[in-house]
Amino acid sequence: MRTLKSQEVYIPLKDAIMQSGVVLPDDILLGIEKAKREEEDGPALSVLKHITDNLSIAGKKHIPLCQDTGMVILFVSIGQELIIEGDPLEKVLYRAVEDAYEKGLFRKSVVEDPLKDRKNSGNNLPPVIYYDFLPGDRLIIKGLLKGFGSENCSRVFMLKPTDGREKVIESVVSAVRDAGGAPCPPVVLGIGIGGTMDYAAKLSKKALLRKLDQHHPDPYYSDLEKEILDQVNATGIGSGGVGGKTSALGVKIEKFPTHIAGLPVAVSVNCWADRRLEISL
Structure with missing residues (x-):
């Protein structure tokens, strides 16, 4: 069995959420550049140029790349030989989301009730979380900031x-x-x-x-x-x-x-x- 402290989960997850709201993955950046090269001069090419200009500004100023900073979706794969010591895992996940959105100055976009009064939760909680289990002692968390x-x-x-x-x-x-x-x-x-x-x-x-x-x-x-x-x-x-x-x-x-x-x-x-x-x- 392997032990992982809850703080060892919280810090990298918070940082990853903040990073993903500001900088796109390399493959997406390459895909956008490929689209620019293949597009003819006109409105669509202008749109793509504005997208890359926007991404450059977001990266340099470390600000969200879109005003819709999304609802967080997490896929959490837990090794069957892993023990997480400290706070319960779900509490850690919630705290990482809340603190990332607060520190990153990300817009809070989640409402507490989908129909009745649609009051904003004020912290972008809760995330949507899917859990599964893996052999071994690793913890893998993948996610999306879904606009x-x-x-x-x-x-x-x-x-x-x-x-x-x-x-x-x-x-x-x-x-x-x-x-x-x-x-x-x-x-x-x-x-x-x-x-x-x-x-x-x-x-x-x-x-x-x-x-x-x-x-x-x-x-x-x-x-x-x-x-x-x-x-x-x-x-x-x-x-x-x-x-x-x-x-x-x-x-x-x-x-x-x-x-x-x-x-x-x-x-x-x-x-x-x-x-x-x-x-x-």
């Missing part, structure tokens, strides 16, 4: 088993086409296929944790990712929704076994501000 301009464009499709691959592609493309410029394209798409309605949605968020160059290990799904990306970019929605060659930077798929009578497909839409974080302890 809601794009989240509001996410969809779930309960397809028939006979609908097959083409209907999956058609459904994803229709979600992007219906969204238009609302999710601040170029977007990153996380797609969950299989399980149940709720589990497909979880898979679609998990897919967003992968880097743009991390393709699905199964060639069938890797090819499907590429085909969906090509068809989404063929819509011509373009950066900022003003028309152009790049409507999406990447497409990532996660799959799971499902019932003989169903084919759940969930699409999580993320804007170009693909704010991922990861710590491994």
Whole structure:
């Protein structure tokens, strides 16, 4: 067994949240630069240039790269031979989120009740947390700062088993086409296929944790990712929704076994501000 003090979790997680709200991962930066090189002169290229200018300013001044600093989603994988000493883990996670948003001067965007009075929690709590367990003694936390301009464009499709691959592609493309410029394209798409309605949605968020160059290990799904990306970019929605060659930077798929009578497909839409974080302890 290995022991990890709660403070050893709190500090790196807080720092990672603060960093992800200010600086995008390298693969996303490279994806945006690639889109700039491939775009013709015009409104879409201007949008991409403004995005990179914005990112440069955020990095230099260490301020949030977007006014919507998101709702925190955490995927927490706990080694079965790990003991966390001190405060309960969930309390540590909450404190890291709260302190990161306070110290980073991030906008607090979470309301306590989704319908009744929608009073702001004042600390961006609670985060959405998914737990699982791993062999060994490591703690791995991956997460997203999920903005809601794009989240509001996410969809779930309960397809028939006979609908097959083409209907999956058609459904994803229709979600992007219906969204238009609302999710601040170029977007990153996380797609969950299989399980149940709720589990497909979880898979679609998990897919967003992968880097743009991390393709699905199964060639069938890797090819499907590429085909969906090509068809989404063929819509011509373009950066900022003003028309152009790049409507999406990447497409990532996660799959799971499902019932003989169903084919759940969930699409999580993320804007170009693909704010991922990861710590491994």
